[in-house]
Every structure is written in structure tokens, then in C-alpha cells.
Amino acid sequence: MSTFSDPRVALVDATLKSVELRLNSGTAGNLSLRHGEGMLITPTGIPPHALDPEQIVEMDFAGNWQGRWKPSSEWAIHARLYQTTSAGAVVHAHPDNCVALAALRRPMPPFHYMIASFGGDIVPCAPYACFGTPALAETVIAVMGTTYSACLMASHGIVTTGADLTTALMRAEKLEMLARQYLLACAGGEPVLLTPEELVEVHGRYGSYGQQ
Numbered sequence: 001m002s003t004f005s006d007p008r009v010a011l012v013d014a015t016l017k018s019v020e021l022r023l024n025s026g027t028a029g030n031l032s033l034r035h036g037e038g039m040l041i042t043p044t045g046i047p048p049h050a051l052d053p054e055q056i057v058e059m060d061f062a063g064n065w066q067g068r069w070k071p072s073s074e075w076a077i078h079a080r081l082y083q084t085t086s087a088g089a090v091v092h093a094h095p096d097n098c099v100a101l102a103a104l105r106r107p108m109p110p111f112h113y114m115i116a117s118f119g120g121d122i123v124p125c126a127p128y129a130c131f132g133t134p135a136l137a138e139t140v141i142a143v144m145g146t147t148y149s150a151c152l153m154a155s156h157g158i159v160t161t162g163a164d165l166t167t168a169l170m171r172a173e174k175l176e177m178l179a180r181q182y183l184l185a186c187a188g189g190e191p192v193l194l195t196p197e198e199l200v201e202v203h204g205r206y207g208s209y210g211q212q
């Protein structure tokens, strides 16, 4: 990840990283950073390899922006997450295994203890709504609330949040790893899920895990 202090450069760098991690390809996906009273977000329809820091769009949470470059069609998802949570960065992506699960339109269950690291006992799946609509943004914030740092989006992709871009991107990478592992387990039978008691213990352990 970039060590540049310019947030526009950091967003370009993270967008390229999302391709390297196979979270996105083509023009799929968009990333943003909270910025002042609004946000900085990737422009719509520009593939990562063609993205320049000057194309990053500064906008408010009502959808107003100025300049040559139009913001991501999913700006409302990002704006609503900044309005309803303390997130500092948002990643939207279309990674293969998560999209396969999102096509089933079911939450990812606690087949592995790391599911709890996203805030709850599952990773929820937002109901389907058309891309680029306020309705889609509302389905995402409704399922994530202030509990979850990630969700699947029915027949679409995923959203992750974090205090910063590195964290939001790392969560997207982790969610894709878990989706791959869940599909592998399902291919071999019916995965055994953690019990509510086991999940309480896991949440307790996560409370003191890592560099606090």
C-alpha cells in the first residue's frame, strides 16, 4: 500500500491493489475515503490502470461535485455509510467467490470463527436492488447498520468499511478468502456452524486480539 500522504494518490494505489488482489477487474468496483465534510471517491467507468489522482472526485454526501470527472455510480453507498457509521474508508468490489455466494442471496454463516471479525455472527447479504440506485445504498446500510464492517450484495458484489483504506481493503481480501473456503467446504458436504456459545467466546477473544 502507498505511503504517500496525498489521499488521492492513496486511492489510486488502493484501486490498483484491489486488482492485484483479484477483488476487481475492468471497471468493477469503487473506493472512497472520508474527507472533511464529504468524501474523495473514484470516478465512474475508468479502469484502474488508466486512473490518475487528478480524476479522484471530491464530493459531499448529497451527491454534489464539481469538475471534469463524474463520481462512481455507487457514490450513494459510500455517502450513506459515512453518514451512518464512523468509517474512514469504503471499498466496493466484485470478487469471484463472494459474487458466487451473493448470487445465492444468503448471508455467509459462521462456518469459520473469522466470520465474527466482521462484527456479528454472520456476514449479511443485502437484498437485490439495481446498481447505482439510492435503493441499493439503503439496502446496504440497512443490513450493515453499525454492527457489520462487511456485507454481500445480492447478485452484485461486496462492501467493506474500515478506519482507513488498508483496513477496508484487507477486510475485502479476507471476505473473499472466507467465501472461497466456504464454497470449498460446501462442495464436500454441509459445513458445521459455530454455536451461539462458541461465537460469544470468539467475540470475547477478538475484543483483545491484535494491536489494540
Ligand SMILES: C[C@H](O)[C@@H](O)[C@@H](O)C(=O)COP(=O)(O)O
Binding pocket: 027, 028, 029, 030, 042, 043, 044, 045, 046, 071, 072, 073, 074, 092, 094, 131, 132
Ligand atoms: C455497472 C458498475 O459496474 C456497477 O456494478 C458498480 O457497482 C461498479 O462496481 C463500478 O461502477 P463505477 O465505475 O460507477 O464506480
